[in-house]
Amino acid sequence: MKSFLVDQDGYYGEFGGAYVPEILHKCVEELTNKYLEVIESKEFKKEFDQLLRDYVGRPSPLYPAKRLSEKYGCKLYLKREDLNHTGAHKINNTIGQILLARRMGKKRIIAETGAGQHGVATATVCALMNMECIVYMGKTDVERQHINVEKMKMLGATVIPVTSGNMTLKDATNEAIRDWCCHPADTYYIIGSTVGPHPYPDMVARLQSVISEEIKKQLQEKEGRDYPDYLIACVGGGSNAAGTIYHYINDERVGIILAEAGGKGIETGMTAATIQLGKMGIIHGARTYVIQNEDGQIEEPYSISAGLDYPGIGPIHANLAAQSRANVLAINDDEAIEAAYELTKLEGIIPALESAHALGALKKLKFKAEDIVVLTVSGRGDKDIETYLSFNEQL
Ligand SMILES: *Cc1c(COP(=O)(O)O)cnc(C)c1O
Numbered sequence: 001m002k003s004f005l006v007d008q009d010g011y012y013g014e015f016g017g018a019y020v021p022e023i024l025h026k027c028v029e030e031l032t033n034k035y036l037e038v039i040e041s042k043e044f045k046k047e048f049d050q051l052l053r054d055y056v057g058r059p060s061p062l063y064p065a066k067r068l069s070e071k072y073g074c075k076l077y078l079k080r081e082d083l084n085h086t087g088a089h090k091i092n093n094t095i096g097q098i099l100l101a102r103r104m105g106k107k108r109i110i111a112e113t114g115a116g117q118h119g120v121a122t123a124t125v126c127a128l129m130n131m132e133c134i135v136y137m138g139k140t141d142v143e144r145q146h147i148n149v150e151k152m153k154m155l156g157a158t159v160i161p162v163t164s165g166n167m168t169l170k171d172a173t174n175e176a177i178r179d180w181c182c183h184p185a186d187t188y189y190i191i192g193s194t195v196g197p198h199p200y201p202d203m204v205a206r207l208q209s210v211i212s213e214e215i216k217k218q219l220q221e222k223e224g225r226d227y228p229d230y231l232i233a234c235v236g237g238g239s240n241a242a243g244t245i246y247h248y249i250n251d252e253r254v255g256i257i258l259a260e261a262g263g264k265g266i267e268t269g270m271t272a273a274t275i276q277l278g279k280m281g282i283i284h285g286a287r288t289y290v291i292q293n294e295d296g297q298i299e300e301p302y303s304i305s306a307g308l309d310y311p312g313i314g315p316i317h318a319n320l321a322a323q324s325r326a327n328v329l330a331i332n333d334d335e336a337i338e339a340a341y342e343l344t345k346l347e348g349i350i351p352a353l354e355s356a357h358a359l360g361a362l363k364k365l366k367f368k369a370e371d372i373v374v375l376t377v378s379g380r381g382d383k384d385i386e387t388y389l390s391f392n393e394q395l
Pocket of ligand 1: 088089090117118192193194234235236237238239240241307308352354355378379380
């Protein structure tokens, strides 16, 4: 049977793999040889589950959104990752990876961050585990995301502003990889999404798959069947989406809808719609769609949402799109903002701007009244209030 999960060589169809500098081969190989054994072991699972329950606050609720259901003519449930400690799904992954790093005897944690959300989630678990934490962040982003920088510092992390290139996420990533090359023996690199060389996409998807595992149980309780008709999630690199679909990925009864950031519109050049506009390339050690110019240079993506403006896309999702297993929609800035205001008014939930892109997909879909739809609210909107307000003033 065809599977959409990773194959033995670290590929999803023609996407994925591990394209890393010679000096990192041993590190990546060590990780590839270790990760499954560790994360499938009884002791790891016990510690991971306990922290997810007592520290993160899992299981996150599956909330039947009554007013939104009426509006869109289906049975709509919201998977509330916004209620997690630190306000988003990212903490599921960083907890898992730091437990793995410890079991691999690593002493030093490095990470890259764009908006700062992954940096905060990493600094949080480093404080929890008493490990050294170094976060690379483009200088432009350091200035734009001041609050998250202060949070990371308060949590004890060292934030290193990167001044090469455009001074954003891509440049921070290059710097993190360079650091890893210099300290391969004692350093563990925590990647924040289903991107990077194999085994990262598979590892991050497995760590986030607690989301779909819970959805199965919660739907069984609420609906007497353990699968929905549709799953909807936003995609930046793809980790909350991968976690949402993981246990359903090969179940063709379940439709998968992915919302990427259209920015100001896919025809405007100011966009982060990588699946619709990207061409095959190598980014961050993986073969996948990349937004690039004719010379193969990576182009700076744009989205109003800092968490979605990644110029690549996880190889899992590139493959789902290429095989038509997923329906990918580009949701523009204004559509996301409108959807965020709608959720706030109808349900009293202020979503993260990223999650608002998933909500923006609802308007573009047709449902039957009996359809069960699960939409993941990947994070809360506290960090985005300024953006919501300034947009509203423009209206
Ligand atoms: C980082 C982030 C995203 C995008 O990352 P994925 O890996 O695609 O999930 C989405 N929502 C929130 C709230 C985030 O912080």
